[in-house]
Each structure stands twice: as structure tokens, then as C-alpha cells.
Amino acid sequence: MNLIELALTTYTESNAERADTEDDMAREARAEFLRHARASATTNLCEAAAALDWRYVTDNLPDDVEEARALLDPVRTEYLRYRVDNAREIAALELVQPCAACRTDRISAVTSLFQLGQLLNEEQSHVQEPDRNADQEPGPLAALEQLENTTARVARLARRLTAEHPDAGLTVRFVSLYENEHGSGEPEIQLRAENVDAVRQVAAALGAEVKLHRSEARYGTAIEHADASATYDGIKVDLTGYRTLTADETEALLAEQNQAAETSAGGEG
Template identity: 40%
Template sequence: MNSTAMNLIEHALLTYTEGTAMQAEEDGGRFQQQQDEFVESARSCAVRTLCEDAGNLDWQYTVVGLPEHIEEARALLAPGRLEYLRYRVDCTDEDRTSVGFELVRPCLACGHDQVTQVSSLFHLGRLLAESAAEHTDAGEDDPQDSASPLAGIHGLQARASRVTGLARHLAAQHPDAALVVQFAHVTGHQDGEGRAELRLRAASVDAAADVARTLGAHLVTDIYSTIGTYVFQRGDTTTVVDGIEVQLSAHTQLSEEEADAWRAEQLPTTDAEGGENK
């Protein structure tokens, strides 16, 4: 094969490689723009239907676990609560598109979500009042049982059910996070009070950050080095959801390039006079 043919082959391959990389970058930019526009549509709908505060919630775009013809953005009502608002567009075909603005109330006891179309701020308040009343009616603490010799075990089943339901809810909502239950603990005390704990580990720090947002929490991250050449990023958070203390953690090994950059940042710097700054 002569040099001219070889140059042509190399030129063609280089052009193809650069072209596909540029196309992927352009596609990624367009997809991000579409996501941003969809989230803005969700915010606008929230403001029109409810109030300005609803538009200021932390709206997140998601397609996880949804059919291809459905897009969704959701926002937690408040940290430590599972209820969330969702803006959903169902494009079953080109001629029919339905838009829904709904309140989703996950039930940790039965494992099913209660979904209700929300029409106004008054309507949302009524739904939340009904949920609070239902939660009180089904509460685990009965004042009449506080003096019972068995007060320490009253409510254990309810707490255990909530812990199980929360773990299943998060695993179903974040399948890519590959959540692992490291520890689950439920206690009951003589006065009828008790506590519930759930410790989870995610497959990566990025996945843990997504789960943390669902919990209304912020993942705290740092980077550390172990024996040898390995460098890891670690993420941790602790929050309370429906009376359950949830601890979430994850570790991600940095690439060689990322590890080298991190090590370079750890080296002492020198000032203009040649002295060391640590």
C-alpha cells in the first residue's frame, strides 16, 4: 500500500473520529437544552397552578423507569418528606399529547403510590391535610398503650414496615444506583417510643447524589487516598424521612488522570521568593 493511500485512510479515519465526537457533543448539548426547557415548563405550570413558591422548588428532569413516550419532571415538597409534585407529558403519538400536574404520595406501608391531579393551591392543601389525618389515624403510638407492659413492642411492626417500604421505594426509583441495604435497625422502648435506622450504599457517588436529592438531602463529598496508588471520592449524608434515620454513602475510584490531578493539588506550593507554602 503506497503512502498516498495510507494518508487517505488516516485522513478518512481522523475525519470520522472528529466528526462523530463533534456530533456526540452537539447531540448532548441539544439533549441538555431540551431537559432545561422541559424543567422550565414544569416550573411555569407549578406557578400557574399553585404559586411562585412551587416554581422555586428543586425541579429535576427524569426518564428513569418511564416508557419512551413519557417525560417527567418532579420536585419534593420539602426535605424529609416523600410526597412530590410531578409534571408529566405523555406523547403517545404525534396527534395526541396529554399533560398532567399531579401530587404523588408514596405509601411505605403498602408500597404503592397515590397519584392525584392537582388543580389549585387550595386543592393541594386539602390533599395534604387528608394525608396528615390518615397518617395520624394509622399512627403507631397509642396513648392508651404507653403504660402497657408490652409498650416497648407496640409500633415495631409499623416501623419495620416503613423501613422496608422506604428501601423498596428508593431501589425502584433509582435502579441504576444499585442500592444495597447495609444495615436496618428498629427499636422500641418502655414508654412506647422507638426509632428506626436504615443504612444504604450506592454504586457510585453520582448515583448517591441522585438518591440524596430524592431524600431532600445534600451529599457531602471528599477525596482521599488509600495504600498504593488508588484515589477515591467518597460521599455521605444522613437525613430523616418519615421518622426513619437514613444514612447514605458511596465510593468511586478516580481515573488515573483524575488521581494525578488530585495529587498535584496536594503538593506544597512555592511563593515568588522560593519559599514553601503548605
């Protein structure tokens, strides 16, 4: 190995070692932060709060702010968050209650189990279904009230699925809601998964059948699409995902297509 090769090798290996060290330090820092979050949940609430699925959050945060979150329940939208503002040296345990209708979050400091119960009770009273008596005429805001409740149900389901399947890469593509003063149509949500295996995973949890189809092989590539549909809690859920076929799979598909084309041409002759 000459001097140039030796220098380049040393530089590359040093950078790789430094990157590994930085990754290890970042993982340890995240783990330490989660330990602090669980300790705060235990001190302010109870062991059950510490046992929730706490996750370190990095997206859409101000500078110098770290945060960990834990859903209270997969079917609900509320979550606890432990947030630290390093610049101001302030740490807080808070309850976040998203409002799907107004698109804002109600954020309340949580210092006791009693206070948490009080906040959840207020939210439950606020979002409970309107009292629709068959003998009563709907109120002037009936359609809007029903829309708010349906939106909250759809949002809870979407959050539940993304929380239960974090590796599926679920993205909400489309939501359809229809309400009027006398009732509602079936809400629909379309989700895109990261790949075909992810569609299978989520579909199995919903009890849905996965349908596969492949596109024509063109320019040496072909795509396999996976689709599934189910109705859950009165909400229609459509799943879709795809993957690029391997070179061998594409070659086999192309051979099948050529054979079918030749057979068709022979029959016409």
C-alpha cells in the same frame, strides 16, 4: 496525511461534532421541558411551586412519556410531577404520595392550591402517630401501626439525604426495623456513598465523624474505606464508601507495610 488518515480523521471529527450537537439539543430540550413544568406549577398553584427544585426524570418511564419532579420538602416523601404523554398529547400536574407500608403511590391531579392543601391534610391525618396513652392497653394493630410510621420516617430521611446530596451517589444497602405492641427499637439505615469524598460530604451534614482505614496493598492496588455513623431524628445512619488509591499512594503504603513487617521480624529474632 495520506488518504486513509484523512478519511479516518474526517469521520472521527464529524462524529464528535454530531455527538456534541445532539448533547446540546438534548440539554436544551430538557431545559425547555423544565420551563413548561414550572409554568404549569405557577398557573395551577403559585410561584412558590415553580421555585421548587424541579428535575428532569428519565428512569423507568413508558415510551413517549417525559416527566419532571419536585419534592415539596426534603423531609417529606410527597412530590409534584409534571408529566407529558407525547403520543396522546396529554400534560398533567400531579401530586404523588408514596406509601412505604403498601409500596404503592397515590397519584392525584392538582389544579389549585386549595386542592393541594386538602390532599396534604388527608395524608397528614392518615400517617400521624397513634395515640399511645401510658394508661391504655395497645390496640390489636399497635405494632403494625408503629411499623408503618417508623418506615415512613426512615423513607423520608433517605429521600431527604439523596435529595440534598444528589452528587453523593447514595444507595440504601440495608434497613433494620423492630417493632412490637409496647414500643420499638432504634431503626437503622445503612447507606453506601459513591466515594470517600461523598461520605465526608454527607457525614458533615449529619455532624458525624469520618473514620478512614486502608486495606493491605496487594497486586499493586489498595483500597481506602470511609465509614461514618450518626443518629438523626431517632434513626441510626451508617455511611460507607471507598476509593482506589493512586499508584504513588499504593507504593507508599506497600513500603510502610514492608517496613512494619521487617521491624516485626527483627523484634522476634
